[in-house]
Amino acid sequence: MRKRSEIEIKFYAMTKMAGIQQTKPNKFTFDGKAYTVNVDVSSEVAASLGGKRRAFRLLRHGQMIEHVCSMPGNNHLFGTVAKSFDEISRQYSMLRSYYEAARVGGWKHTWMRWAA
Numbered sequence: 001m002r003k004r005s006e007i008e009i010k011f012y013a014m015t016k017m018a019g020i021q022q023t024k025p026n027k028f029t030f031d032g033k034a035y036t037v038n039v040d041v042s043s044e045v046a047a048s049l050g051g052k053r054r055a056f057r058l059l060r061h062g063q064m065i066e067h068v069c070s071m072p073g074n075n076h077l078f079g080t081v082a083k084s085f086d087e088i089s090r091q092y093s094m095l096r097s098y099y100e101a102a103r104v105g106g107w108k109h110t111w112m113r114w115a116a
Helices: 006-017 043-048 052-070 075-091 093-104
Strands: 021-024 027-030 033-036
Touching (some): 006 075, 027 052, 052 075
16 A cells, blocks of 8 residues: 555544544544444445555545534534545545535435346
8 A cells, every 4th residue: 555645644634633533444433422434345446546445444534524514513514624625535536425415514325226
């Protein structure tokens, strides 16, 4: 794995400043509550994000920020992460949908069923 960029370091620091703490690779805490964030990443997505470990970390953090900012009363938290989240989303465009959902204070939910 290549070294984290300055943008990534700032992104993770701003996430912590917003009160989101990563306690284990897929475990987070926010406002006294524990969260588990799971990610399934194809090899193509992992490659576009700079490797599997980086992909897991970036996508988990993006999902946590989206979730926290969409919770009632927490939309002000976006101001803390907005600049660094925008920068990381420009570097890794796969994160743009998480950024946009957090920006508007909403969340997306999509699912697909196999049609026989």
